[in-house]
Amino acid sequence: AQKVTQAQTEISVVEKEDVTLDCVYETRDTTYYLFWYKQPPSGELVFLIRRNSFDEQNEISGRYSWNFQKSTSSFNFTITASQVVDSAVYFCALSEPFQTGANNLFFGTGTRLTVIP
Amino acid sequence: AAGVIQSPRHLIKEKRETATLKCYPIPRHDTVYWYQQGPGQDPQFLISFYEKMQSDKGSIPDRFSAQQFSDYHSELNMSSLELGDSALYFCASSSTQTEAFFGQGTRLTVV
Numbered sequence: 252a253q254k255v256t257q258a259q260t261e262i263s264v265v266e267k268e269d270v271t272l273d274c275v276y277e278t279r280d281t282t283y284y285l286f287w288y289k290q291p292p293s294g295e296l297v298f299l300i301r302r303n304s305f306d307e308q309n310e311i312s313g314r315y316s317w318n319f320q321k322s323t324s325s326f327n328f329t330i331t332a333s334q335v336v337d338s339a340v341y342f343c344a345l346s347e348p349f350q351t352g353a354n355n356l357f358f359g360t361g362t363r364l365t366v367i368p
Numbered sequence: 369a370a371g372v373i374q375s376p377r378h379l380i381k382e383k384r385e386t387a388t389l390k391c392y393p394i395p396r397h398d399t400v401y402w403y404q405q406g407p408g409q410d411p412q413f414l415i416s417f418y419e420k421m422q423s424d425k426g427s428i429p430d431r432f433s434a435q436q437f438s439d440y441h442s443e444l445n446m447s448s449l450e451l452g453d454s455a456l457y458f459c460a461s462s463s464t465q466t467e468a469f470f471g472q473g474t475r476l477t478v479v
Contacts, residue, residue: 286467294456296411296470342410354462355401355424358410 254278255345255359263365264333272328272362274343280304285319285326286344286356296342302326333366340364370394372471374459380477381449389444389474393461399423400442401468402434403458411458417442449478 256275264270276285287299300310302319310317314331330337340363344356373392381387393400399418403411404427413426417436428434431449436442446453454477460468 284467288470294475295472296458296460298467298469301467354399354468355413355416355426356403356411356468357413360410 254357255343257341257343257359257362259362260360261363261365263367265367266335267332269329269331270333270364272330272341272343272364274326274328274359276324276326276343276345278324278345278347280347282348284346284348284354286346287317287326287328288342288344288358289339290342290361291339299328299341330364333364335366335368338364338366372459372461372469374457374471374474376474377472378475378477380479382479383449383451385449385478387446387449387476389446389457389459389476391442391444391459391461391471393440393442393459394469397440397461397463397466397469399462399464399468400436400440401460401462402428402442402444403460403470405456405458405473406452407455409455414444446476451478454478 254277283304285302289297307319316329318327340361342361343359346354348354375390401416402414405411414428415434416424420436432446434444456473458470458473460470462468
């Protein structure tokens with residue numbers, strides 16, 4: 252069963268619009284980590300954020316913000332005032348270090364964001 | 369700051385050939401991971417090593433093997449290559465206190 256679901260396959264927005272990328276996860280562990288990675292057209296995976304399951308505080312980093320809600324098993328990502336350089340595929344991921352014994356990541360299927368100038 | 373280094377960046381092989389991908393983790397990182405990302409797909413975990421010992425195994429075909437050496441670099445060996453092995457192969461490294469940092473990937477094309 253998919254552990255991470257990103258229901259939005261593709262999103263297009265016009266530059267300067269705000270956009271939220273949804274992520275819903277599934278785990279039986281009480282201790283886990285959630286991540287967001289960005290994959291621009293060049294192909295590399297760029298780390299954006301890691302959040303542990305005990306820290307439900309929302310986080311803001313510049314134009315990026317994340318909303319973690321354990322009650323709904325969601326870890327959504329918002330880009331404010333989007334820019335063309337934000338165009339990329341964004342992956343949400345989960346690790347369950349105490350269940351798997353390792354920190355390998357389960358990725359969602361990704362959301363392709365296109366920001367139109 | 370030093371990042372994860374993967375070589376080669378691009379590789380073209382014929383069916384049934386063998387390929388070896390190399391990964392040099394960030395210094396002092398004790399864990400290395402290998403992922404395979406097919407076209408339009410999400411990265412899939414293949415295998416990981418902690419302190420040179422295999423720590424977890426994912427969807428790695430029997431035709432593939434990997435190891436981590438005494439200098440912590442890792443190699444992914446792929447034999448009897450098939451067209452479906454064409455993908456972007458990522459290596460990542462982490463320490464117990466950090467998230468996984470990914471290399472730029474090796475794009476393997478099997479023709």
